Amino acid sequence: VKQAIRAFIVLVLSACASTRVDPPAASTPASSPPRATAAIDRSNPPQLGPPPSLQLPPIIRRELPNGLKLLIVEHHELPVADFILLLGTGGEGDPAGKAGVATLTAQLLEEGTTTRNALQIADQAAFLGAQLGASSSWDASRVGLHTPTAQLDSALALFADVALRPSFPATELERLRKERLTSLLQVRDQPRAIADRAYASILYGASHPYGQPLSGTEASTRAITRTDVQQFYSTHFRPNNATLIIVGDVRPDDIERKVASLFGGWQRGPVARSEWKEPPASSTTTIYLIDKPGAPQSSFRIGSVGVPRSTSDYFALLVMNTILGGSFTSRLNNNLRETKGFTYGARSRFDMRRAAGPFTASAEITAAKSDSALIEFMKELRAIQDTVPAAELMKAKRLRQLELPALFESTRDIASQLVPIVLYDLPGDYYNTYVQQIERVTQADVQRVARRYINTGRLAVVIVGDRTLIESSLKGLQMGGVEIRDITGQPVRP
């Protein structure tokens, strides 16, 4: 028996009475409308029937003898299939001083194999009407394929070739190095990219991987060698560090056979996990101002080091952040956009990774309102620490519960929903219990996690904008010291 694991997990989200939307008042029942000509009573929104139950397709789990795990979901609506080969190491595995190795390794997979050059790979993918792509996040590297099933065999062979037999041609490495250095030059034009990079650097410092850009710095981009790339690949691209997610118009036995013939010879290897120091903790709230002469808006990034994906507070944080800045009607967006008109949109986010990623509240604010906006940001970050009204809590919970079907619509959607299951070892019944887990979040939970993870006395406030327009008013707020930083987030000598 080749299949080490053969588990069928049926995910059924049944809508119980408690997941119903409770509208203000009953009016016309939607299910039994009266005569078509009757005008409706418009004084109240219609009362909705119970939400539909979402029947998620079973996940079939298999494992090849070399340790490669397969997650297969059949989805026959369209003649397409999605594959994600997920490797359990991403940018967190970049060697010291070599930020960008993981993303460069992924990028180079498509630049040559032992039998195909970069142009041939691109030619065949386009010819098949397939989308092939490799990338790295902090926690993982991935090779993705989206293909019409009419071309499945050819596309899968190309996918396997790129994943298993990259040749890392030196000429392609040099071309991409040049491209990356030019992109780094262009970052100077982009206030939002400057803000993102400086914010990460200020929160995490130089000795933590999250403090460096995934795509590298100028120094690291110059320092990376072909050996670095080969070493990253040979260490982390191993079947025992990999899962292949398959979603689409396929039959499990058939696709397993095809995958086994392409990936069966892939050799196991020891996979080392990198270790790093905890990021520095801030003891004050500080405004870091980065000058962008002529900028009509100021880019705000406000927050602190947050939580890892493994946190037991995941669902409480999901609901709390939905209220604070995780939806259109959230407090930050409602205040800064819909009430004040300071911005086109304000939001907040806990970026949960294997280690604690950043919590960030952000917006692009019209320059003249930079100080007013900071007052409002701080007001909301403090107010979320008070008890949230029951109706507001309910709205946030319903949104996160009822949007679930939309996350499982296409093969691409389903495949990407399986990624965190694999990456963070979430339980097999994760999506079965998702609705109930959200239902359990209380007002007290929301308040507790807001107080625990958002400390308005210890925030980094990064603002990229026209210093001549905004510095004095920001200083006048006395919300924290104002430090001038350069575009990489480093101190500027006066």
Place this chain on the structure above:
Amino acid sequence: VNQVLLVALCYLTTAATSGAQAIRLTSEKYTLANGLEVILHEDRSVPMVAVNMYYKVGSGDEKPGRTGFAHLFEHVMFMGSQHVPVGMFDQLLEAAGADNNGSTNEDRTDYNIQMPSNALPLALWLDADRLGWLLPTMDQAKLDVQRDVVKNERRQGVDNVPYGRAFETIAAAVYPRGHPYSWPVIGSMEDLSAASLDDVKDFFRTYYVPNNAALVIAGDFNRDSVRVWVERNFGEIPRGPTLPPRPQPASVTVARDTFLVLEDRVQLPRVYWTWPSAALFQPDDAPLDVLAYVLAGDKNARLYKRLVYDLQVAQDVNAFQASNRLSSLFYIIATPKPGQTPTSVAQLVNEELTRLMRDGITDRELQRAKNTFRARRIDQLSSVQGKASLLNFYNYFAGTPNYAEEDAARYDRVTREDVHRVAHAYLEKPKVVLTVVPAGQAAMKVTGGAK
């Protein structure tokens, strides 16, 4: 080696062609007594529904001095109506697990809502209320806050973005003064400031009438119930006055090659070549899409391979046919790498165009483009929201919602000769060439080298 390759290529061509999947998207269409078009497409594969509402008005219908108004008005449509207090439009939908948005372009404005299927009555009730009862609670405050939001949208998307003003600069040069596409959809700050509450009321009474709208419902619903719901929600909204005649400008030509320069806060210059081209769904539209793909659609594309991959003198190159109802624009855009000049890159672009004009394209290039387009088209059918917006798009621009098969077929019919012909017919005509340069370096601008 060549022979082996050839055999492989032939095999693949056969495989790719015979494996082509049928593209189907069919719907039922009817019209209410007040003129509202209704288009229904059932898809029970997921328990979701998408509603897409088209109003046949866009920035091209704006009055002089009010650029950006159609889009500003779109924002005001989310601020509530007589039975929906400010903020409740989005709150009700979020509490029902629905996602919603709107978009405006030169020719139309659309509003979409996607939701779990039980929330459909709410979406219809909300969309009907803002079509039938927007003005009773309309006030200056709603307009003012969205005016500020939209000005920030312009800052975020245009003014605080490198090269952000390029497209509006080009449009103003390609299109004659007064042409509906000669100003940007987002509008100018000055015109946004000028928009008044009376403008909102006039615009609403003129364009936001059932006889200027089309409602698509796609997804998991019961057809008989939905027909009743639509009638009960929308049926009593009175038909509006006859619509003002839509602009019918003469076809657009650029009299002679025009070279422009725009200084910006950028590290690298960027060159934009723009030609007027065939309108959406005109016979030359699909071949122009293929031409754009052959020039810059993938790594082997002519311009990408030569400028970015082989010579590495450009950081990026793009080409696309931006199709619109009245007329279209064909763009080529390239960013010289540090140390390269716009003029030297322009020379290489001209060389590649000359070669293409002389030799035409290969079967392989044509097939890559067709297969890629077909795959993209299938992907558009993977969500109820994608299908809903496609049905309204076809209904308005092609005259029937059931145009998916024909839309796919017009690409299948493109020949190498078609692509060669449209390259000559459009890209040899006079064009507008804009060079965006770092401040103080206007001398960098491309001034010729044109064929």
